[in-house]
Amino acid sequence: MRLAELSERSGVSTATIKYYLREGLLPPGERITATQSEYGEDHLRRLRLVRALIQVGRVPVATAREVLGAVDDTALDMDERLGIAVGSLPHQTPEDPDDPNVSAARETVEGLLGELGWPSDRSYPAGESLVTAVATLRRLDYPCDVASLLPYGRLAAELAVSDLDMIAAIGTPVTQLEAAVALTVLYEPVLLSLRRMAHAEESRRRYSTTGDGDPDVPAEPADG
Amino acid sequence: MRLAELSERSGVSTATIKYYLREGLLPPGERITATQSEYGEDHLRRLRLVRALIQVGRVPVATAREVLGAVDDTALDMDERLGIAVGSLPHQTPEDPDDPNVSAARETVEGLLGELGWPSDRSYPAGESLVTAVATLRRLDYPCDVASLLPYGRLAAELAVSDLDMIAAIGTPVTQLEAAVALTVLYEPVLLSLRRMAHAEESRRRYSTTGDGDPDVPAEPADG
Numbered sequence: 001m002r003l004a005e006l007s008e009r010s011g012v013s014t015a016t017i018k019y020y021l022r023e024g025l026l027p028p029g030e031r032i033t034a035t036q037s038e039y040g041e042d043h044l045r046r047l048r049l050v051r052a053l054i055q056v057g058r059v060p061v062a063t064a065r066e067v068l069g070a071v072d073d074t075a076l077d078m079d080e081r082l083g084i085a086v087g088s089l090p091h092q093t094p095e096d097p098d099d100p101n102v103s104a105a106r107e108t109v110e111g112l113l114g115e116l117g118w119p120s121d122r123s124y125p126a127g128e129s130l131v132t133a134v135a136t137l138r139r140l141d142y143p144c145d146v147a148s149l150l151p152y153g154r155l156a157a158e159l160a161v162s163d164l165d166m167i168a169a170i171g172t173p174v175t176q177l178e179a180a181v182a183l184t185v186l187y188e189p190v191l192l193s194l195r196r197m198a199h200a201e202e203s204r205r206r207y208s209t210t211g212d213g214d215p216d217v218p219a220e221p222a223d224g
Numbered sequence: 225m226r227l228a229e230l231s232e233r234s235g236v237s238t239a240t241i242k243y244y245l246r247e248g249l250l251p252p253g254e255r256i257t258a259t260q261s262e263y264g265e266d267h268l269r270r271l272r273l274v275r276a277l278i279q280v281g282r283v284p285v286a287t288a289r290e291v292l293g294a295v296d297d298t299a300l301d302m303d304e305r306l307g308i309a310v311g312s313l314p315h316q317t318p319e320d321p322d323d324p325n326v327s328a329a330r331e332t333v334e335g336l337l338g339e340l341g342w343p344s345d346r347s348y349p350a351g352e353s354l355v356t357a358v359a360t361l362r363r364l365d366y367p368c369d370v371a372s373l374l375p376y377g378r379l380a381a382e383l384a385v386s387d388l389d390m391i392a393a394i395g396t397p398v399t400q401l402e403a404a405v406a407l408t409v410l411y412e413p414v415l416l417s418l419r420r421m422a423h424a425e426e427s428r429r430r431y432s433t434t435g436d437g438d439p440d441v442p443a444e445p446a447d448g
Contacts, residue, residue, distance in 0.1 A: 011363070048364045056360055078431035083424055091420075092413065118425045126420035133413035136280055139235070140272045142406055143390060151386040152411070152418050155379045160422035162375040164430060166367060182366055184423065187376065189316065189357035191419065192412055194376050196315075196350035198384035199408065200307055201342045206388060207302035 003029075006039045010047045017047070023061055025050050025068060049178045057185035063088055071177045078173055085181050087125030092132040105134035111146040116153045163187070227253075230263045234271045241271070247285055249274050249292060273402045281409035287312055295401040302397055309405050311349030316356040329358035335370040340377045387411070 007014045020026045026046055029037030046068075053059040053067060070076070070084035094102045109131055113120040124130075137144035163183060170179045231238045244250045250270055253261030270292075277283040277291060294300070294308035318326045333355055337344040348354075361368035387407065394403045 048366075052364055052366075056364075077433040079427045079433070082427045082431065086420060086423060089420075091417075116425075118421070122424075122428070124421045124424055126417045126424070129413060130417035130421065133410070133417060137410050137414075140276055140280075140406070140410070142272075142276075142403065142410060148390060149414065149418075151383065152415055153422070155383055156415070156418035156422035157426070159375065159379055159419055160426035163423065164426050166372060168430075179366065180423075182364070184420065186357070186361050186364070186366060188416055188419075189353060190361075190373065191376055191380070191415065193315075193350045193354035193357060194373075194380035195383055195412075195415065196310060196313075196408065197342070197348045197354065198377070198380035199310060199387065199404075200346075200348055200350070201340075202381070202384035202388050203303045203306045204346070206392075207306070208304075209301040210304070 001039050002036060003039065006043060006047070010044055010051075012047055012051060020047070020050055023065065025061070025064055045175065045178060049182050052182040052185055057089065059090060059185075063090060067181055071174065071181065078177070081173075081177055082180055083125075085177060086184050089125075089181075089184065091126055091129040093128045094132045094135055099135065099139075101135040101138040102131060105131045105138055105144070108134055108144065108146055108149070112149050112153055115146055115150055116157065159191075225263050226260060227263065230267060230271070234268055234275075236271055236275060244271070244274055247289065249285065249288055269399065269402060273406050276406040276409055281313065283314060283409075287314060291405055295398060295405065302401070305397075305401055306404055307349075309401060310408050313349075313405075313408065315350055315353040317352045318356045318359055323359065323363075325359040325362040326355060329355045329362055329368075332358055332368065332370055332373070336373050336377055339370055339374055340381065383415075 001009070003014055003017060006012075007017055010017075012020075017026065021028060026043060029039040029043065032038050049068075050064060053064045054061065059067070066088045067085045070081050070088065073081055073084075076084070094105075096102065109127065110120050134144050134149070164180075167176050167180050167183065170176050225233070227238050227241060230236075231241055234241075236244075241250065245252060250267060253263040253267065256262050273292075274288060277288045278285065283291070290312045291309045294305050294312065297305055297308075300308070318329075320326065333351065334344050358368050358373070388404075391400050391404050391407065394400050
């Protein structure tokens with residue numbers, strides 16, 4: 001397909017596509033004439049991933065280039081490529097590494113990894129984000145010991161299994177890696193919204209006194 | 225305690241505390257002299273919540289005031305107060321409500337609520353964020369049917385039970401509500417970090433070819 005059709009099918013303007021081509025986020029099309037190139041389904045798919053990263057995940061262009069480089073690096077195995085790609089996504093680091101809350105948080109995270117049976121000698125790019133979040137909980141004196149964090153870790157592990165099953169059902173290694181990166185970013189707001197909705201539903205079950213507390217018990221008729 | 229001690233114990237500057245007092249985010253202390261007031265543990269606790277909302281959750285001051293108003297409104301039951309407080313936190317709404325992806329996403333979310341056994345006639349403030357996230361997945365043509373979302377919904381429900389158990393173990397209704405709001409905000413980065421770490425760990429188990437794929441199998445010695 002030509003540039004105009006790629007733009008129409010992807011919903012990305014031709015100016016933006018040209019910018020992504022210049023920045024190396026999209027591979028060049030096949031040159032047909034001096035001024036026209038032909039693009040394929042690969043370009044369309046890659047464009048969706050670039051939009052997920054940049055427009056939804058608010059990933060800087062240089063970071064997106066790094067993520068895509070890892071996706072395409074066939075010299076590495078699948079685990080390494082996925083690790084580098086997802087690990088390149090932006091993450092938080094503690095603002096003040098000398099804060100005793102940060103070192104205490106680091107110990108808590110190590111304890112958590114032990115309980116979960118995850119190797120603590122491997123480096124997790126998201127580990128520093130977790131240390132930052134736990135240090136904030138400590139600083140504000142909210143519960144953040146291993147016991148409080150463990151249900152979150154266990155559920156994250158279950159989620160990872162179902163996520164990777166979903167991804168394994170998708171085509172080739174490159175498309176799987178593309179989907180893994182996109183779904184990491186795009187399912188984060190899904191998860192946070194569902195957690196808040198689940199809180200609302202669980203609160204209704206436990207605390208509501210307005211008559212709809214227990215969905216299995218029919219409301220009393222208005223006139224006895 | 226006096227203002228200086230409240231500042232020291234909370235780690236919030238006296239200027240910021242005075243600003244929060246003026247904005248009605250903190251109740252006034254007990255007036256001792258024309259220029260001095262006395263503050264209690266309630267102030268310290270409330271200050272922690274205000275920091276969690278404003279400094280960590282990046283909630284605007286007007287929104288924080290609304291959240292705190294609901295926490296303190298003893299005319300409502302616990303479920304209503306929690307619903308209004310957490311529901312007042314910022315959430316996403318679809319950018320283009322006429323987009324067919326938005327109406328399709330709304331149908332998917334209703335189907336999901338049905339599968340989860342959550343009443344679909346109640347309004348979930350986070351529901352619009354979920355519709356937005358699902359519409360984005362649809363627009364970019366990534367999996368987002370009820371079957372893909374269901375594992376997320378089920379795990380969110382489990383998490384809500386353990387979250388509300390953690391909160392139920394905390395003191396009075398007001399302190400429980402304060403903790404519920406703070407933990408909603410402060411555990412979001414915990415959950416997202418752990419999901420990414422769990423992905424890394426699950427990927428290692430499935431795909432790693434660099435010899436540490438199975439932690440139960442010792443590596444071959446370097447010299448046979």
